[in-house]
Amino acid sequence: TQTVSQSDAHVTVFEGDSVELRCNYSYGGSIYLxxxxxxxxxxxxxxxxxxxxNPVVQxxxxxxxxxxxxxxxxxLRKASVHWSDSAVYFCAVSANSGGSNYKLTFGKGTLxxxxx
Amino acid sequence: NSxxxxxxxxxxxxxxxxxxxRCIPEKGHPVVFWYQQxxxxxxxxxxxxxxQEVLQQIDMTEKRFSAxxxxxxxxxxxxxxxEAGDSALYLCASSLSYGEQYFGPGTRLTVL
Numbered sequence: 001t002q003t004v005s006q007s008d009a010h011v012t013v014f015e016g017d018s019v020e021l022r023c024n025y026s027y028g029g030s031i032y033l034x035x036x037x038x039x040x041x042x043x044x045x046x047x048x049x050x051x052x053x054n055p056v057v058q059x060x061x062x063x064x065x066x067x068x069x070x071x072x073x074x075x076l077r078k079a080s081v082h083w084s085d086s087a088v089y090f091c092a093v094s095a096n097s098g099g100s101n102y103k104l105t106f107g108k109g110t111l112x113x114x115x116x
Numbered sequence: 117n118s119x120x121x122x123x124x125x126x127x128x129x130x131x132x133x134x135x136x137x138r139c140i141p142e143k144g145h146p147v148v149f150w151y152q153q154x155x156x157x158x159x160x161x162x163x164x165x166x167x168q169e170v171l172q173q174i175d176m177t178e179k180r181f182s183a184x185x186x187x188x189x190x191x192x193x194x195x196x197x198x199e200a201g202d203s204a205l206y207l208c209a210s211s212l213s214y215g216e217q218y219f220g221p222g223t224r225l226t227v228l
């Protein structure tokens with residue numbers, strides 16, 4: 001069974017600040033890790049994913065995430081946030097069993113509020 | 117930006133009524149997923165298809181929920197007899213690459 005934990009329900013930062021959104025997971029096998037963003041009233045938008053290789057992966061709009069096997073973590077970071085980054089961010093895992101057909105298991109999300 | 121199309125955006129039904137929603141996946145994406153997102157931001161996987169064939173589905177979808185993904189037609193998710201607890205955002209996603217899904221805007225179902 002896959003589980004995803006996002007410890008912060010709500011994070012508030014000022015525009016231009018850096019931010020880190022935390023994600024921890026548990027799963028016994030090989031997995032894909034990903035982050036999605038959901039603006040109010042919209043569907044989810046894919047940001048980035050990790051499967052293997054360089055533990056730091058780059059995504060859209062200046063986001064990056066770092067995988068740590070020892071910590072079972074996949075934290076999302078951005079060096080300088082913009083007000084338009086205000087949204088709910090979801091961390092997700094899916095089993096890597098050789099196909100694109102495996103469901104995502106989501107965390108409960110972190111609401112990021114960027115104040116001017 | 118995702119090119120997954122979902123209709124309608126909003127759906128209001130009475131208890132016991134049928135509720136049907138549709139999804140057009142991104143062109144060339146062979147796998148389609150349906151998720152339910154409740155007001156607490158909890159996601160529930162419902163069903164997925166690969167090239168019109170069901171891959172996985174949860175028990176719930178075997179009873180009141182039905183879904184199909186015919187070739188050359190939109191995919192659809194139908195609730196045969198809506199219940200208040202079905203009120204949620206229903207998200208369709210399509211996938212081409214491992215671990216990467218592209219979502220539509222969702223259909224927000226309200227069951228009165």
